[in-house]
Amino acid sequence: MPQRPDYDATSYELVTYADAHKQGYLRVRNDALDQLMSESQHPGDRLRVLEVACGPGLSLSHLTRARPDAFLVAIDQSWNMLRQSRRQITDAASTPRLTRATALRLPFATDAFDLVFATRFIHIFPDKSKVVRELRRVLRPGGTLAIEFYGRPYHLLTKLARRMPGSWRQFLWQYPTLDEVRALMGSTTRFIPLRFGGERWLRRALGDERLQSCLRRAWHTPFQPLVAEYFAVSNDSGDIDEIYPRERRSARLV
Numbered sequence: 001m002p003q004r005p006d007y008d009a010t011s012y013e014l015v016t017y018a019d020a021h022k023q024g025y026l027r028v029r030n031d032a033l034d035q036l037m038s039e040s041q042h043p044g045d046r047l048r049v050l051e052v053a054c055g056p057g058l059s060l061s062h063l064t065r066a067r068p069d070a071f072l073v074a075i076d077q078s079w080n081m082l083r084q085s086r087r088q089i090t091d092a093a094s095t096p097r098l099t100r101a102t103a104l105r106l107p108f109a110t111d112a113f114d115l116v117f118a119t120r121f122i123h124i125f126p127d128k129s130k131v132v133r134e135l136r137r138v139l140r141p142g143g144t145l146a147i148e149f150y151g152r153p154y155h156l157l158t159k160l161a162r163r164m165p166g167s168w169r170q171f172l173w174q175y176p177t178l179d180e181v182r183a184l185m186g187s188t189t190r191f192i193p194l195r196f197g198g199e200r201w202l203r204r205a206l207g208d209e210r211l212q213s214c215l216r217r218a219w220h221t222p223f224q225p226l227v228a229e230y231f232a233v234s235n236d237s238g239d240i241d242e243i244y245p246r247e248r249r250s251a252r253l254v
Contacts, residue, residue, distance in 0.1 A: 040115035053121035057085030072096035153225035186236030197228035
């Protein structure tokens with residue numbers, strides 16, 4: 001189920017982003033976002049980026065410094081998260097627009113953004129297709145949609161080893177297979193690995209440089225089952241034209 005609107009952002013950050021893990025994981029994720037922003041830039045236009053479920057503002061903190069020229073918008077359902085995000089960007093070169101909203105009903109016009117991305121949030125929705133359709137609605141034709149998913153093989157091993165709570169039915173919708181993600185986001189979806197499970201131990205064994213090399217080639221190595229988190233990236237429009245015909249689309253940003 002989705003998080004309560006008032007859940008505590010500071011506790012969330014401390015629990016889910018331990019220092020050593022945070023630095024390695026965020027570096028890889030920020031590099032991926034830099035790549036996606038470059039790919040999404042429409043020639044001659046200002047880049048328009050939407051982050052859905054911005055959480056404590058860790059991605060925003062990077063984006064405001066990496067692309068101060070971009071028009072950045074972020075939403076979250078929690079006021080606490082939005083306040084934490086605001087604190088993260090107090091010294092930023094640009095000021096993004098922060099808005100309280102739900103991913104199921106975005107307060108933006110159709111075709112409003114060049115890049116729409118979300119990290120660590122899609123797993124809370126049993127029906128992910130509704131979320132993806134709404135994110136696609138605000139994305140311009142040919143724009144980039146990037147959603148972070150959790151890898152099923154690694155989390156299956158974790159569930160079995162740790163006897164994690166929750167039903168198997170819940171596990172299956174929280175951790176879709178790659179084929180299920182392709183069916184959700186489009187047949188041309190590509191995957192960018194962001195983190196291995198057990199990175200603390202892998203980093204000690206391999207060193208940071210070799211670990212990053214293995215991560216970049218993860219889909220083609222025996223390390224694939226260890227991929228704990230990855231971006232699914234799509235430029236497909238899916239069935240958006242059936243839901244929102246071209247004549248109904250708006251050129252307004254918001």
